[in-house]
Amino acid sequence: MTLCYRSTTALGLALAVLASPALAGMEEAREFLDNEIGEMSSLTREEMEEEMQWFVDAAQEFQGMDINVVSETIATHEYESQVLAPAFSAITGINLTHDLIGEGDVVERLQTQMQSGENVYDAYVNDSDLIGTHWRYQQARNLTEWMDEEGADVTSPTLDLDDFIGLEFTTGPDDMLYQLPDQQFANLYWFRYDWFNDPEIQAAFEEEYGYELGVPVNWSAYEDIAEFFTGREIDGQEVYGNMDYGKKDPSLGWRFTDAWMSMAGMGDKGEPNGLPVDEWGVRVNENSQPVGSCMARGGATNSPAAVYAIEKYKYWLENFTPPAAAGMTFSEAGPVPAQGNIAQQMFMYTTFVPSLVQDGLPIMNEDGTPKWRLAPSPHGAYWEEGMKIGYQDVGSWTILDSTPVDRAKAAWLYAQFVTSKTVDVKKSHEGLTFIRESTIEHESFTDRAPKLGGLVEFYRSPARTQWSPTGTNIPDYPRLAQLWWQNIGDASSGAKSAKEALDALCEQTEDVLERIQRAGIQGELGPNLNEERDPQYWLDQEGAPKPALENEDPEPQTVKYDELIASWQ
Template sequence: MNLKLKSTTALGMALAIVASPVFAGMDEAKAFLDSEIGDLSSLSRADQEAEMQWFVDAAQPFAGMEIKVVSETITTHEYEAKVLAPAFTAITGIKITHDLIGEGDVVEKLQTQMQSGENIYDGYINDSDLIGTHWRYQQARNLTDWMAGEGADVTNPGLDVADFIGTEFTTGPDGKLYQLPDQQFANLYWFRYDWFTDPAFKAEFKEKYGYDLGVPVNWSAYEDIAEFFTGKEIDGQTVYGNMDYGKKDPSLGWRFTDAWMSMAGMGDVGEPNGLPVDEWGIRVNENSQPVGSCVTRGGATNSPAAVYAIEKYTKWLNEYSPPSAPGMVFGEAGPVPAQGAIAQQMFWYTAFTADMVKEGLPVMNEDGTPKWRMAPSPHGAYWEEGMKVGYQDAGSWTLMKSTPVDNAKAAWLYAQFVTSKTVDVKKAHVGLTFIRESTVNHESFSERAPKLGGLVEFYRSPARVQWSPTGTNVPDYPKLAQLWWQNIGDASSGAKTAQEALDSLCAQQERVLERLERAGVQGDLGPKMNEEVSAEEWLSKPGAPKAKLDNEDPAPVTVDYDELIASWN
């Protein structure tokens, strides 16, 4: 098959102007293009070579340097560390050590570098969830100024920032770009398409519930479907209608800060995040300063909608999930749907796609197509049109100001190499984490789409904008994120009620905000706490925090999956 797109001649001409005609690194570059890239690029071969020539030339002053970068361990970053880093070293002479560690460890290393000023890593791929932290502390180089100033000589003229689909997540309220997306994956709804379209199951469901079995639009329908499938014997095993995890572990915090509350409808309308109240329940004023987390200060972390969100989670975890699920962490729960006994999962990351389409799995057909599909997440009773409805992880390159300038320049060259148009289509085929519009729309993904369960259709759809990472309301992600798993763990274990756990969480968040306000470390961008008033005063006002609904289980709604996909096209 011919996967070449039309040659981007303008890019080739622009790069050729700055490219010297001959350099030894081009031999390695051509070998890399032959063996690894081929037609899996949004650039023609001529433009690939022009882009590689630019890297060869721009890297000459840094040849021989040893650079250390770090990321969490996912398939995309494993490909970068094992394939792209050695290729970059061979092409440029810059020696790259790309460490792969846990997500929590990445945040810890970054936090240590911020606090100590010691240059631990020359480049970080850390989640854009830290955008509020980077913007307020001003310890990360803002890339807008970097590319125009100090880093101009090492900024690829073919980088094409406008082609990245996630830069709104990595841009501060000041309009500056603080991070460059390297990989993205969404938190979507996952279900067994073969079971949902089975005529016997459809008839049985319709008779029992009075409406059609399909993709749930709201949580009421999700709960009915979970009940319907739980306990059935299918293909020789007991099936469950939900999959989740509940062990008191840092990953339990991500489970909720990764937009579970926005799916329930806790926050305000707004894209990419609710304003003035976001999915963490933190309210900001007109100057983007955090003013509270508890309802008594206008926050929503312990509001009726938040309590509803936690109560639904614990009910589904305990009643419709495998008995082992409450004792699992994120990494243990992730592979379970691929084992063939899960009917649906509300909270499923598209990063699992690569491992869910492997030949021989119980969830795969013999022709290589999946028995499952992914679809938009259903929303809770408090959700309103115009709100985000899910989370999108955007692991993004970040250069700290504490990194010496030459190290930062060399790391920036590597960051641009692994996100370049030359390599991005191939990288996306390996890890299935899209960052570029040109990659999403590449014809090779049109051909592969039927085997990816709706991933390509989702990223090409208008619905994509309703999924976003943590936004700028969160002023110190490392300090605040650690509070979530400890408190939510109390609710998931039954040690506390949902209300008790959330009251504790919002109080602890406010203590952090108050400390930041007193310390003044974030200047005019830091918290400026509201005075406390009665909860009723805030709950009676429009928007979040929202008063308790009389009916938290509205009429269930489903939609036919194939009609949904057709509407996107």
């Protein structure tokens, strides 16, 4: 358990009163390094003190200023809010409040500030999924220009942008950086390694299905494994072969925009995102302008592959998943595998790993190693080599132009503090959301890797580059994202068929694109919709949208986990 850093020692108070702010700040910094960071840093102690001295000096003109920032509620941001924010305030003299709210609420506050021009928050940690929004609207500070010009005096000489692993996701097509990564996590396949390696279970599976039990490479194998485990009694409890969630809630939208359709094979080839058709089914032209979402305009949101993706999700939710999951949200469903009755999960956000490695859980061994493992998620029948295979969330610091310069500078100092090399290794041990190469390669994670079920191996492997956030095809994430959970919710609940829900989704998407186009608010970067034509025209073209396959359940494939991990090294 983390012990919150406290700055109210007698020495700290005395220095704060009697000494200069700079001296007091450095005394607070040394106490913070002693009590909270220790050797959990990629820097030496001398380098850490030099970095802290820079923050103390750079913050002098902002002493006593009240600054408010916001992020979603996950373990990483809880550590920032409860430990790093108070430390930053004590060290710099800036009164920093780091609010934690739901992700949907973060997007709503950001949207409100963009629309009103009122300074709701001084900085936001919002997903890089909004990169297309920030690049087109030009309401977020261009950090490349900011660091060279107006914000140069508050940009740390030790920021080391080359050390960040996610900058390609926060950079626009203009090669300008709009967001600074603060945390990253992927969605991966999760499974009970102990059960998959049990000789009796292996023999029973092979006898029933005719091939070896292992990590599923495709959805056909995943479905067989889900069917095999569901209803089976293991360790005295009934087991389910799948875990998911289905409540009509904003988080249901993320479940699908977070690359489910690309995993099925709906979009085009291309990394980090399919081009010209991405994982939302939105097509862009050669100028990166969105031209359609429905098949009639060359999009793929209502294509056969998209329908297949939704129908598979529904079938697995209804047949192989705990009944309560249909009424759960993202945050409610994430910790459920820790209860010990889930055999596998196609779509595990690794931000939940901290809740899955607690001592005493039925999914943990007595020596602190997990009974489970993480692996790449299997792909659907429409997927082809060279296509995006998974999603990576990159929560990133964003400062809007509507934030006054002095407040923006103070907030930028905090953004750099919580991503600094001084604190990043310790922060990453708390939240397990990696942003720096130096942290991933730190010796402490080599030591801890056996207790994290493959997470470290994944982030050290070349495979991680195939997992990416929403790309630049999406011109207004806040407005378009809400359409997904509303329409997919209709399919999930049975109010509409998958095809009906997706037809409605793509039509509403194009309504939004058309309004942006008419308003002209994104200029030459904004949508430029294709004329509607017979969808068959587009189905006959190469790439997405793709015609329906005669066989959407190809031969199942599995791979041994240990061989998979060895291939990464």
